[in-house]
Amino acid sequence: MSIVLGPNQYGKAEVRLVRVDRDTARHRITDLSITSQLRGDFHATHESGDNTGVIATDTQKNTVNAFARDGVGSPETFLLRLARHFTQAPQVTGGRWLAEQYGWERIATGASAGAGAAAAAGGVGHDHAFVRGAAERRTALVHADDAGLTVLAGLRDVTVLKSTGSEFSGFPRDRYTTLPEVDDRILATDVTAWWRYAPSFTETAGPAEYDERFATVRSILLETFAELHSLALQQTVFAMGKAVLEAFGDIAEIRLSCPNNHHFLVDLEPFGLDNPGEVFFAADRPYGLIEAAVQRSEDDGEHPVWSTIGGFV
Numbered sequence: 483m484s485i486v487l488g489p490n491q492y493g494k495a496e497v498r499l500v501r502v503d504r505d506t507a508r509h510r511i512t513d514l515s516i517t518s519q520l521r522g523d524f525h526a527t528h529e530s531g532d533n534t535g536v537i538a539t540d541t542q543k544n545t546v547n548a549f550a551r552d553g554v555g556s557p558e559t560f561l562l563r564l565a566r567h568f569t570q571a572p573q574v575t576g577g578r579w580l581a582e583q584y585g586w587e588r589i590a591t592g593a594s595a596g597a598g599a600a601a602a603a604g605g606v607g608h609d610h611a612f613v614r615g616a617a618e619r620r621t622a623l624v625h626a627d628d629a630g631l632t633v634l635a636g637l638r639d640v641t642v643l644k645s646t647g648s649e650f651s652g653f654p655r656d657r658y659t660t661l662p663e664v665d666d667r668i669l670a671t672d673v674t675a676w677w678r679y680a681p682s683f684t685e686t687a688g689p690a691e692y693d694e695r696f697a698t699v700r701s702i703l704l705e706t707f708a709e710l711h712s713l714a715l716q717q718t719v720f721a722m723g724k725a726v727l728e729a730f731g732d733i734a735e736i737r738l739s740c741p742n743n744h745h746f747l748v749d750l751e752p753f754g755l756d757n758p759g760e761v762f763f764a765a766d767r768p769y770g771l772i773e774a775a776v777q778r779s780e781d782d783g784e785h786p787v788w789s790t791i792g793g794f795v
Contacts, residue, residue, distance in 0.1 A: 555689030723776025
């Protein structure tokens with residue numbers, strides 16, 4: 483029995499890239515973390531330290547920064563540029579390119595809105611002053627293998643909450659069950675989602691199409707969460723994914739991971755007070771974790787791109 487090298491990849495992780503578009507007086511910021519990982523014929527460097535075929539991780543970082551000089555566009559199209567570039571090398575047979583995009587919002591000021599504090603509250607935002615947004619990030623991934631290029635788009639840590647319109651009951655009970663059934667509860671979660679585009683979309687879409695599609699999918703996910711009377715977070719997760727697939731035939735599948743951010747009613751009776759569903763304790767752990775893939779019935783198996791995503795999604 484011999485010992486051989488198994489699957490492997492290497493690259494530069496979390497290259498922090500901030501691009502400022504200055505073509506007009508109204509600047510635009512694109513703030514990304516990019517990870518580039520290559521797969522291919524790299525046996526020599528692992529087995530004997532022969533680096534003649536190794537594209538240095540520092541070279542990968544420099545390529546990311548150099549490509550940004552021409553503009554970033556959408557994270558999906560930027561990753562596709564990197565994938566096509568690196569897979570031109572004969573020793574590179576595939577790879578994985580990941581992006582997380584951080585949101586910046588324009589600071590509303592009296593000057594940007596027209597005049598006065600009242601105008602600032604509804605202003606269009608300062609031309610070159612920004613405030614960092616919430617923890618939410620836009621994500622994208624490009625996977626390259628012998629079958630070609632696959633594009634995933636997504637979002638993570640989108641914190642949402644419904645103060646009513648949710649219940650949970652009818653579950654089995656045994657000697658270890660203490661959870662009471664409830665017909666009105668807070669439902670809160672941090673949505674992480676990835677959706678896989680069909681080749682029919684990725685072969686023709688440009689940066690604007692990716693940006694528009696991302697915004698629309700995000701809106702569908704949030705609207706479904708808000709409007710569905712939820713009997714279980716599982717029901718909500720499936721309904722969110724189903725709504726996306728019904729809206730777009732060129733999205734092949736979607737996966738969601740949603741922790742149940744529990745809010746427990748505080749017992750105020752020791753203080754001689756009632757609590758008609760108004761005061762809660764927000765627990766950070768432990769938490770329920772609901773994850774699901776929503777697919778089309780004709781889907782004939784697991785796409786290899788999912789093996790490149792940590793955890794369920």
